Amino acid sequence: MTTPRKRASALTGAEQTRYRTGVTQLIESGFYGQLVALHGDMSHDQHGGMGAIGTQRFLPWHRDFLLQLERELQRRDSAASIPYWDWTTQRAVPHWMEDFLPAVPVPGRRNPIQVRRSTGRRGRLPAGWEVETLVRNSAVTYTTFTSVLEGFHNEVHGWVGGAMGSIMVSPADPLFWMHHAQIDRLWSMWQSVAGNARKAPTLRGRDAILDPWTERASDMQSIARLDYSYAIRNRQQRTTTCPNYRERPAAARSWCLEQATRQPALR
Numbered sequence: 001m002t003t004p005r006k007r008a009s010a011l012t013g014a015e016q017t018r019y020r021t022g023v024t025q026l027i028e029s030g031f032y033g034q035l036v037a038l039h040g041d042m043s044h045d046q047h048g049g050m051g052a053i054g055t056q057r058f059l060p061w062h063r064d065f066l067l068q069l070e071r072e073l074q075r076r077d078s079a080a081s082i083p084y085w086d087w088t089t090q091r092a093v094p095h096w097m098e099d100f101l102p103a104v105p106v107p108g109r110r111n112p113i114q115v116r117r118s119t120g121r122r123g124r125l126p127a128g129w130e131v132e133t134l135v136r137n138s139a140v141t142y143t144t145f146t147s148v149l150e151g152f153h154n155e156v157h158g159w160v161g162g163a164m165g166s167i168m169v170s171p172a173d174p175l176f177w178m179h180h181a182q183i184d185r186l187w188s189m190w191q192s193v194a195g196n197a198r199k200a201p202t203l204r205g206r207d208a209i210l211d212p213w214t215e216r217a218s219d220m221q222s223i224a225r226l227d228y229s230y231a232i233r234n235r236q237q238r239t240t241t242c243p244n245y246r247e248r249p250a251a252a253r254s255w256c257l258e259q260a261t262r263q264p265a266l267r
């Protein structure tokens with residue numbers, strides 16, 4: 001099991017540095033810029049704004065996208081993982097990310113993308129109650145769930161502004177991955193609610209293949225099978241944040257509990 005993805009506000013100084021250093025190294029190697037270019041390639045049909053297929057592909061495609069970055073970070077530092085920015089409780093850019101505004105060379109563009117932000121001028125940070133209402137809901141279909149979640153996601157992109165406000169360049173901002181880890185975590189929480197486990201994107205044939213990779217959308221269904229997890233905030237929340245907690249075998253449940261007790265208290 002790889003290092004759990006941790007809450008941005010709960011990282012130690014060393015963990016903050018680990019993420020920033022890892023990203024900086026991948027910007028320098030060129031790997032990071034390739035991911036930015038790939039996200040800007042609309043032929044991948046990975047956003048709801050592109051239509052019905054894009055709506056279905058949004059969550060699994062971005063789950064795969066995050067794994068591309070995270071596995072490369074882990075190849076260099078096995079303890080690395082992408083932190084998640086829970087903007088329902090942390091209503092500002094995490095302070096340790098404020099001055100992390102790199103210039104990112106991207107293939108096919110003459111100049112590097114200089115990351116900037118203009119927080120709070122557009123969009124909004126959705127409230128905790130709205131997100132909770134959605135994530136605990138077992139009455140909605142996958143299509144409704146993902147449409148609402150992508151809408152929340154768009155608001156946060158707009159709220160951060162700058163690079164994050166433009167689909168062509170948004171992953172240049174290292175905050176992109178932390179925002180998308182939050183979106184991915186909310187999906188995994190919704191999946192763990194009784195009755196939701198089998199709800200999945202409705203995609204057929206080539207639409208189900210998450211190009212430019214070879215995985216299928218169904219390969220992205222379970223984070224446990226993908227061998228990663230989200231650190232649990234506290235004991236009370238273990239049943240909702242440890243994926244499929246109730247359905248897990250006893251050994252896995254005790255692992256969940258162990259993670260829950262190991263997490264530091266949050267501010």
Ligand SMILES: [Cu+2]
Pocket residue numbers: 153157170180
């Ligand atoms: Cu996004």
